[in-house]
Amino acid sequence: MIKKAELLKITFLGTGTSQGIPVIGSKHPVCLSKDPKDKRLRVSVLLSWDNYNYIIDCGPDFRQQLLQNPISNLSGVLFTHEHSDHTAGLDDIRPFFFRQGDIPVYADKQVIAALKRRFAYIFADENRYPGAPAVAINEIKENTPFKLGNKVAIPIKVLHNRLEVFGFRIDDFVYLTDVKSISKEEIAKLTGVKVLVVNALRIEAHHSHFNLDEALAFIKEVQPETAYLTHISHLLGFHKEVEKILPKKVHLAYDNLTINI
Template sequence: MINNLRITFLGTGTSQGIPIIGSTHPVCLSDNPKDKRLRVSVLLSWGKYNYVIDCGPDFRQQMLRSNVDHLDGILYTHEHSDHTAGLDDIRPFFFRQGNIPVFAHNRVVQSLKKRFDYIFQEENKYPGAPTVDINLVKNNEPFLIGDRKVTPINVLHNKLQVFGYRIGDFTYLTDVKTVMPEEIEKIKGSKVIVVSALRIEPHISHFNLEEALRFIKEVNPEKAYLTHISHLLGFHDEVEKMLPNNVHLAYDNLTITI
């Protein structure tokens, strides 16, 4: 019997988070906890397993807040800093568990090697640095995490290739602007999807709210959650009232089970 998949939204904000440093925008000044968003990431948990999708600059805070005591691996969507900058903070997990598996496109791995060269050194490595086991993700090649199959979803973030992931009835897509028809077919049938919706106005490399809702309607899941949200989308409670019945704004610490 496969355990239910539990998804915890570790962060639901865009690259600057909400509030933005020094901003006086009304959403940044909001007292509503749902308007305070760390950088985007989710924790996938079932049975004895814990995996995260992306490992951004708020990773340490997110792990402490969610009381995560072990980590079985990291799935990367792409190499931008808000999705990768927390890699060094896997050290407590590495010290207890040993090498931490990472799953990423080869281009992303090469970027990590440049930015975190001390982690990937093979000779004269600093003894306090963590070590990772690299697993390359390739389009149209499913792979296993724990006892579950993952199907990569190939999308574009402006012109940059990004991977989304489908695990059973759950699909996660962030930093997406274009999804080709053959990739949409991989997503259809998902009970729950998570997709980015940056703001109201169009953006060169992200779905805005209108585009995200159009995409959700095409894929037709039972439920959808919006993430990678900027302050320009508006106040959480006000936007939530505007959405179709099967669509919700995700917020930090929200947990759903499939």
């Protein structure tokens, strides 16, 4: 039996959608906001407990995020899916590789194949470039929990339009991103969750993401103790204004927010 650690610390490294906020060249009022909570890097979280540090998704802002939230070791990287805003920063594991050796990555078969195409030099078995990092592959399979340090992660399958995406439950924390739909069977895995993180892209409907109303309906169905919204675009509105209309115990996450469970 795996011993449950006393404390799980969650740091939101990024809470923005694929273009981040501000969007390059945009004159939208939210993109021009001076409020730091309206500045959002691409979506990622850091999970820390004991001496473990796991990242969920490693997007193009990964280096900047860890300069703002430094850690001395990286226990592994979990990938939800293969889209660029969730994977493009993989090369920036290099400092950890040089200190630790191969960095564990956790992803399903489809994501591993996509990473091998994009980062062939990282996954190469022969004629490796001397400065390239290397990884230890751990394949995630549906309905198969897997070990993370002294904890267990439960994969949660959702659909991002037609693309399968994995979220994760660790203890009583659940992280879901890029959700448009989720089956009743997967929702059953969320029973008793204390903290739920889920995407809420904007006010208007979207073909592959929950909008705000859909995210709130999902939260109401799951009934976590507390919920945080992430993967947010500038079209959702100003952080301070959206916070005012959210139900009790539902909050907008923001970059560098830290919570403990």
